[in-house]
Amino acid sequence: MIRIILIGYMGAGKTTVGKALAADLGVTFYDLDWYITMRYRRSVSEIFAERGEEGFRDLEQRMLHEVAEFENVVVSCGGGTPCFFDNMDYMNSLADTVYLKAEPEVLTKHLLMGKGRRPLIEGKTPEELEDYIKQTLVAREPFYTKAKYSIDVSLLDTAVKVQESVRLIRELLKV
Numbered sequence: 001m002i003r004i005i006l007i008g009y010m011g012a013g014k015t016t017v018g019k020a021l022a023a024d025l026g027v028t029f030y031d032l033d034w035y036i037t038m039r040y041r042r043s044v045s046e047i048f049a050e051r052g053e054e055g056f057r058d059l060e061q062r063m064l065h066e067v068a069e070f071e072n073v074v075v076s077c078g079g080g081t082p083c084f085f086d087n088m089d090y091m092n093s094l095a096d097t098v099y100l101k102a103e104p105e106v107l108t109k110h111l112l113m114g115k116g117r118r119p120l121i122e123g124k125t126p127e128e129l130e131d132y133i134k135q136t137l138v139a140r141e142p143f144y145t146k147a148k149y150s151i152d153v154s155l156l157d158t159a160v161k162v163q164e165s166v167r168l169i170r171e172l173l174k175v
Helices: 014-025 032-040 044-067 089-096 103-112 126-144 160-174
Strands: 003-007 028-031 075-076 096-101 149-152
Touching: 003 014, 014 028, 014 075, 014 160, 028 032, 032 044, 044 089, 044 096, 089 096, 096 160, 103 126, 149 160
Parallel strands: 003 075, 003 096, 028 075, 096 149
Antiparallel strands: none
């Protein structure tokens, strides 16, 4: 049975790497934010607006407990998922967890290019965004580093590099 959970900051490439890894392994891929969106028929932004961050994090934890029980899956979590409740310990108890680590400058670049709306960074200038990333990474790093494995994805800018990340993860996990 394969159960892999990818964690890391928003914009690190969890969904991109997760899809490629799941396809390579022949298992199902779940993005936790997408799963929440499908189950509640509301975007993450809408849920944030209706319930606030605390309400979203409660819902996110419940959906994590659902998805993390699936077998033969690769799951990518939202950037904040490991930092609330006992989520990181829970994920480690059920799955191989992999921290996709990237430098703040790379994350800023990825997030500025991204098309999706992200409630925690909406309306920030590029300078404000990079400062926000640096600050929140300091707070989140202790949770992220609890992952069983870690790979640097700072240079995840081509399909070849995505495949290299998949190869590294498979090698680390021996899958």
